[in-house]
Amino acid sequence: MSEPQYNGPEPRLGVTFAETSDGDITWHQPVEGQFVDPSGRFATGGLAVLVDSGLGSQNHRRRPSGMWTVTTELRIDLVAPPRAGSSGLGIRTDHLGGDERVLTTxxxxxxxDDTLVAAATVKSMEFAVGGDAGEMDDEPPWPSKLEQGTLAELLCVTLNEKSDGPGGTRAVEAVIAPEPALTNPLGNLHGGVFAAVAELAGAAVFPHERQVSSSSLEVRYIRQVPLAEPVTVRAEVIHDGRNWGIAQSTTLDERGRVCAVASVTVYGQR
Structure with missing residues (x-):
């Protein structure tokens, strides 16, 4: 009987990998609707699963025996959207090393066409797991199962605008439906999915008359985010200037503790 194929967010977004003859790994993501937010804007969050998986895998391959890794920090700085007519994106990686606790790539x-789209960094923390951690590494390359739709549709997200009363804080709440295909191998919300949704919500906070292009996304993962129930990511304005703005996106657990927080910086004049 054949092993069940991985059905996480990577194949859902068309993200695939292949091992080269020299043992390295290449990654590919098509440029389709998964980079478009509900307003029609190019969404930097569409890069998040590719970055988390591609750079995180370089850290994971270098972990000590018997250990597992989870992403603790992720940063993406958009240089320019993919060119019109682009067929897909790849990743060049540079593993920087580790200190027996945290690995950085x-x-x-x-x-x-080898043009730079974004620069990225992923930090991964090592931790011990029960059983043979190596058995969880035997996942063969999965086929693309790209679904058509906008990024919000593919990530099962509903965006709701909020306001804390007259003159209050402008906010957007993004609710992620408990879709099993959005989890990581440990069964929690995939880090790249949270990053993508945090960027969607953060950019949506700014007025629609503003020409918004996301410039940077910085995420810190504090504790795991279960996906047994819908997960709410709340974005609020930190700064809304004439030429640029900053939003903060956060998700909490049932005890009100922060599980993950992201900073979304956008440029664009009103």
Whole structure:
């Protein structure tokens, strides 16, 4: 009997990998509707699963025996959206090393003509797991199961605008439905999915008359985010200037503790 194929957010977004003859790994993501937010804007969050998986895998391959890794920090700085007519994106990685606790890899997201699209960094923390951690590494390359739709549709997200009363804080709440295909191998919300949703909500906080292009996304993962129930990511304005703005996106657990927080920086004049 054949092993069940991985059905996480990577194949859902068309993200695939292949091992080269020299043992390295290449990654690919098509440029389709998964980079479009509900307003039609190019969404930097569409890069998050590719970055988390591609750079995180470089850290994971270098962990000590008997250990597992989870992403603790992720950063993406958009240089320019993919060019019109692009067929897909890849990643160049540069593993920087580790200190027996945290592993760090930086990399470039590149267009199919080798043009730089974004610079990224992923930090991963090592921790011990029960049983043989190596058995969880035997996942063969999965086929693309790209679904059509906008990024919010593919990530099962509903965006709701909020306001804390007259003149209050402008906010957007993004609610992620408990779709099993959005989890990581440990069964929690995939870090790249949270990052993507945090960027969607953070950019949506700004007025629609503003020409918003996301410039950077910085995420810190504090504790695991179960997906047994819908997960709410709340974004609020930190700064809304004439030429640029900053939003903060946060998700809490049932005890009110912060599980993950993201900073979304956008440029664009009103």
């Amino acid at each position: 930086r990399g470039d997201v590149i267009d199919d």
